[in-house]
Amino acid sequence: MVPWLISALSMCAFITCALAQTFTNHTVDGGEISGAIGSWRGQWDLYESELDYGGTHFASNGSDARLIFTFEGVAVYLIGPKFPDTLDCTVAVDWGEGHHVNMTNSSGNTLPYTTLWGISGLSNERHQLIVEKGTSENLYVDAFM
Numbered sequence: 001m002v003p004w005l006i007s008a009l010s011m012c013a014f015i016t017c018a019l020a021q022t023f024t025n026h027t028v029d030g031g032e033i034s035g036a037i038g039s040w041r042g043q044w045d046l047y048e049s050e051l052d053y054g055g056t057h058f059a060s061n062g063s064d065a066r067l068i069f070t071f072e073g074v075a076v077y078l079i080g081p082k083f084p085d086t087l088d089c090t091v092a093v094d095w096g097e098g099h100h101v102n103m104t105n106s107s108g109n110t111l112p113y114t115t116l117w118g119i120s121g122l123s124n125e126r127h128q129l130i131v132e133k134g135t136s137e138n139l140y141v142d143a144f145m
């Protein structure tokens with residue numbers, strides 16, 4: 001092979017490799033969540049459910065329940081089950097616009113954890129995800145990715 005082609009190929013391989021390695025999804029759950037929560041408001045308890053990612057979730061029935069999850073990266077996703085009864089929350093990145101996350105599934109069944117909401121294209125730095133009570137009685141937090 002001609003030298004310029006070899007170097008072009010290795011350059012491509014290098015770039016592809018670098019892109020593939022730059023961003024990976026990492027799911028934070030259970031005990032690891034506790035370490036990544038910058039702030040808890042209200043009383044929270046840890047519960048077990050086989051429908052949760054990792055088998056546990058945090059929940060609060062406090063009227064002003066809120067938690068702030070801190071992470072470093074370009075995207076964040078909220079992971080959790082879906083329920084037949086009313087369950088929701090509001091999320092916002094870095095105190096920006098609030099997004100309503102509906103955790104209700106109208107099929108009448110409880111569905112195992114899935115990606116409930118997400119945002120990507122953030123600047124690659126430290127961010128805060130603020131999770132607040134929606135319209136439902138309880139705030140249910142399973143895992144973050």
Ligand SMILES: *[C@@H]1O[C@H](CO)[C@@H](O)[C@H](O)[C@H]1NC(C)=O
Nearest residue numbers: 023024025075077115118145
């Ligand atoms: C991370 O997971 C989300 C949601 O499933 C997906 O859309 C995204 O492509 C994944 N990103 C990477 C880098 O694997």
Ligand SMILES: *[C@@H]1O[C@H](CO)[C@@H](O)[C@H](O)[C@H]1NC(C)=O
Nearest residue numbers: 043044045059060061062137
């Ligand atoms: C909220 O949950 C706690 C247990 O964590 C319970 O003792 C309390 O009665 C609950 N309050 C309401 C209003 O449901």
Ligand SMILES: *[C@@H]1O[C@H](CO)[C@@H](O)[C@H](O)[C@H]1NC(C)=O
Nearest residue numbers: 082104105106107108109111
């Ligand atoms: C609710 O669950 C059904 C399957 O039971 C599925 O087809 C539907 O897309 C789900 N809807 C939502 C909003 O998750």
Ligand SMILES: *[C@@H]1O[C@H](CO)[C@@H](O)[C@H](O)[C@H]1NC(C)=O
Nearest residue numbers: 088100102103104105106135
């Ligand atoms: C949440 O989704 C359920 C099922 O699709 C729907 O009945 C309900 O009105 C939604 N709640 C909100 C606040 O959008």
